[in-house]
Amino acid sequence: MTGESDDLSRLRDEIDQVGVSAAKRVDPGTGALVIAVAVFALLVAQLLPWAGAARGWEILLGEIPDGEVVGALPKMFAFASVIAGVLLSALSLILRRWALVWFCALGCFVASVSGVLSIWTQQTTTSHAPGPGPGVGLIVAVVAVVVLLVMWLRLAASRSGL
Template identity: 65%
Template sequence: MTNEPDDLAGLRDEIDRVGRTAAKRFDPGAGAMLIAVAVLAILVSLILPWVGEDVGLRVLLGEAPAMPKVFSYAVLVAGVLLPAVTLVVRRWALAWVSALGSFAASVSGVLSIWMTQTTTGHQPGPGPGVGLVVAVVAIIVLLVKWLKIAASRPALQ
């Protein structure tokens, strides 16, 4: 004869463990497609001009004397690597890290656009290229999407 209360207690513990594990994960749903498109836009922006004739990849590798070097690193980490890891692992904490990283990269990107338009002289700067603008718009889209995902966590019971 089996001891039913012990079996039920064990089953309850297992259900609670599964519930706690599930509470640590998120489901991006259709938002994963928007995140993937934004990441693709960032990758495409790296082959487009960022400042003058310098493409984003040359800026990222340090081969171009362009100003938005910090943004190129930030967009690579917060716009490509973090979203990939976060979508694979699907943890709430990483969703918040992705949101904060996207925020920092978007601020850096807006400042990069501003810096390409200004100089110390009386002549205007070279201005942002289409690739820089695409990368900034894509990282802002990622920021909004990650904030929505991170803030949608249900209250813990």
Template identity: 55%
Template sequence: MLGPVSEEEYLRKEIDAVEQRAAKRIDPGTGALTISIAVLALLVSLVLPWIGDDTGLNVVLGESASFLPRLFSFFAFGIGVLGSGITLAVRRWGLAWVCALGLFAGSVTGVLSIWTQQTTTSNKTIGPGPGIGLVIAVIAVIVLLVKWVKIAASRPPQL
């Protein structure tokens, strides 16, 4: 027969439960401001030209652009804007890693998007060239990548 639970045991269980919940959460600290500014830069890049005269909104909606810029736009706005917003709201450690890994893929496709717009063959340009909006978006994604990796990697090890 089990006797009544002592107050000390009850408090120990409650403290352990709080500790487990806290271990799953992140504290972005001042990094949240940097993340917010980078997300704002991504949103501003929507109205700026990305490829030739096509704005970022045209690329996101698929009205124009080649495969890599469209793929980059999905990473930038899916993970960079929506993922960052959700992760800052719920502050889960696992989501911080999802953002970090997704933004790594986004930064690679972003740099490749710029490169494919600058590639030449026999002194003739293939593409219209990257616009300022695409460059700003890639820089913002790289800033977000650095911040999310730093936040995700800051979790203390579980013993």
């Protein structure tokens, strides 16, 4: 009888371990495709002009063409969008951990706020006369980051109570 109860207790422990492991994982479902497309759009946006002739990757790497004035916010957005929008999103889709989903949501929130402010400063500041305004790449990047923000927040909020 004790051998049978030992087997049942080991089985119960194994089931508990599987439950704890499953509680740490997330399944994005069809949202993974939307996230992947938004990440791809963000990567394409890095190749497009953000401010005048300065492209996103040039702003990210600090290789801004001569004569172009790029403020601090587009630079901050370039870093935040690549870190939260590309790297953390890819890592979250690969590892599927709840903690990473929350980091993606928070990182995309910071990136989206800095992105919207980047567009605003490109339109309203007097640091460039006359300013080139936001480029198509900056606008595409901000839209992609906002889509990522919505998807990650939705996924993070979908977690049921433990």
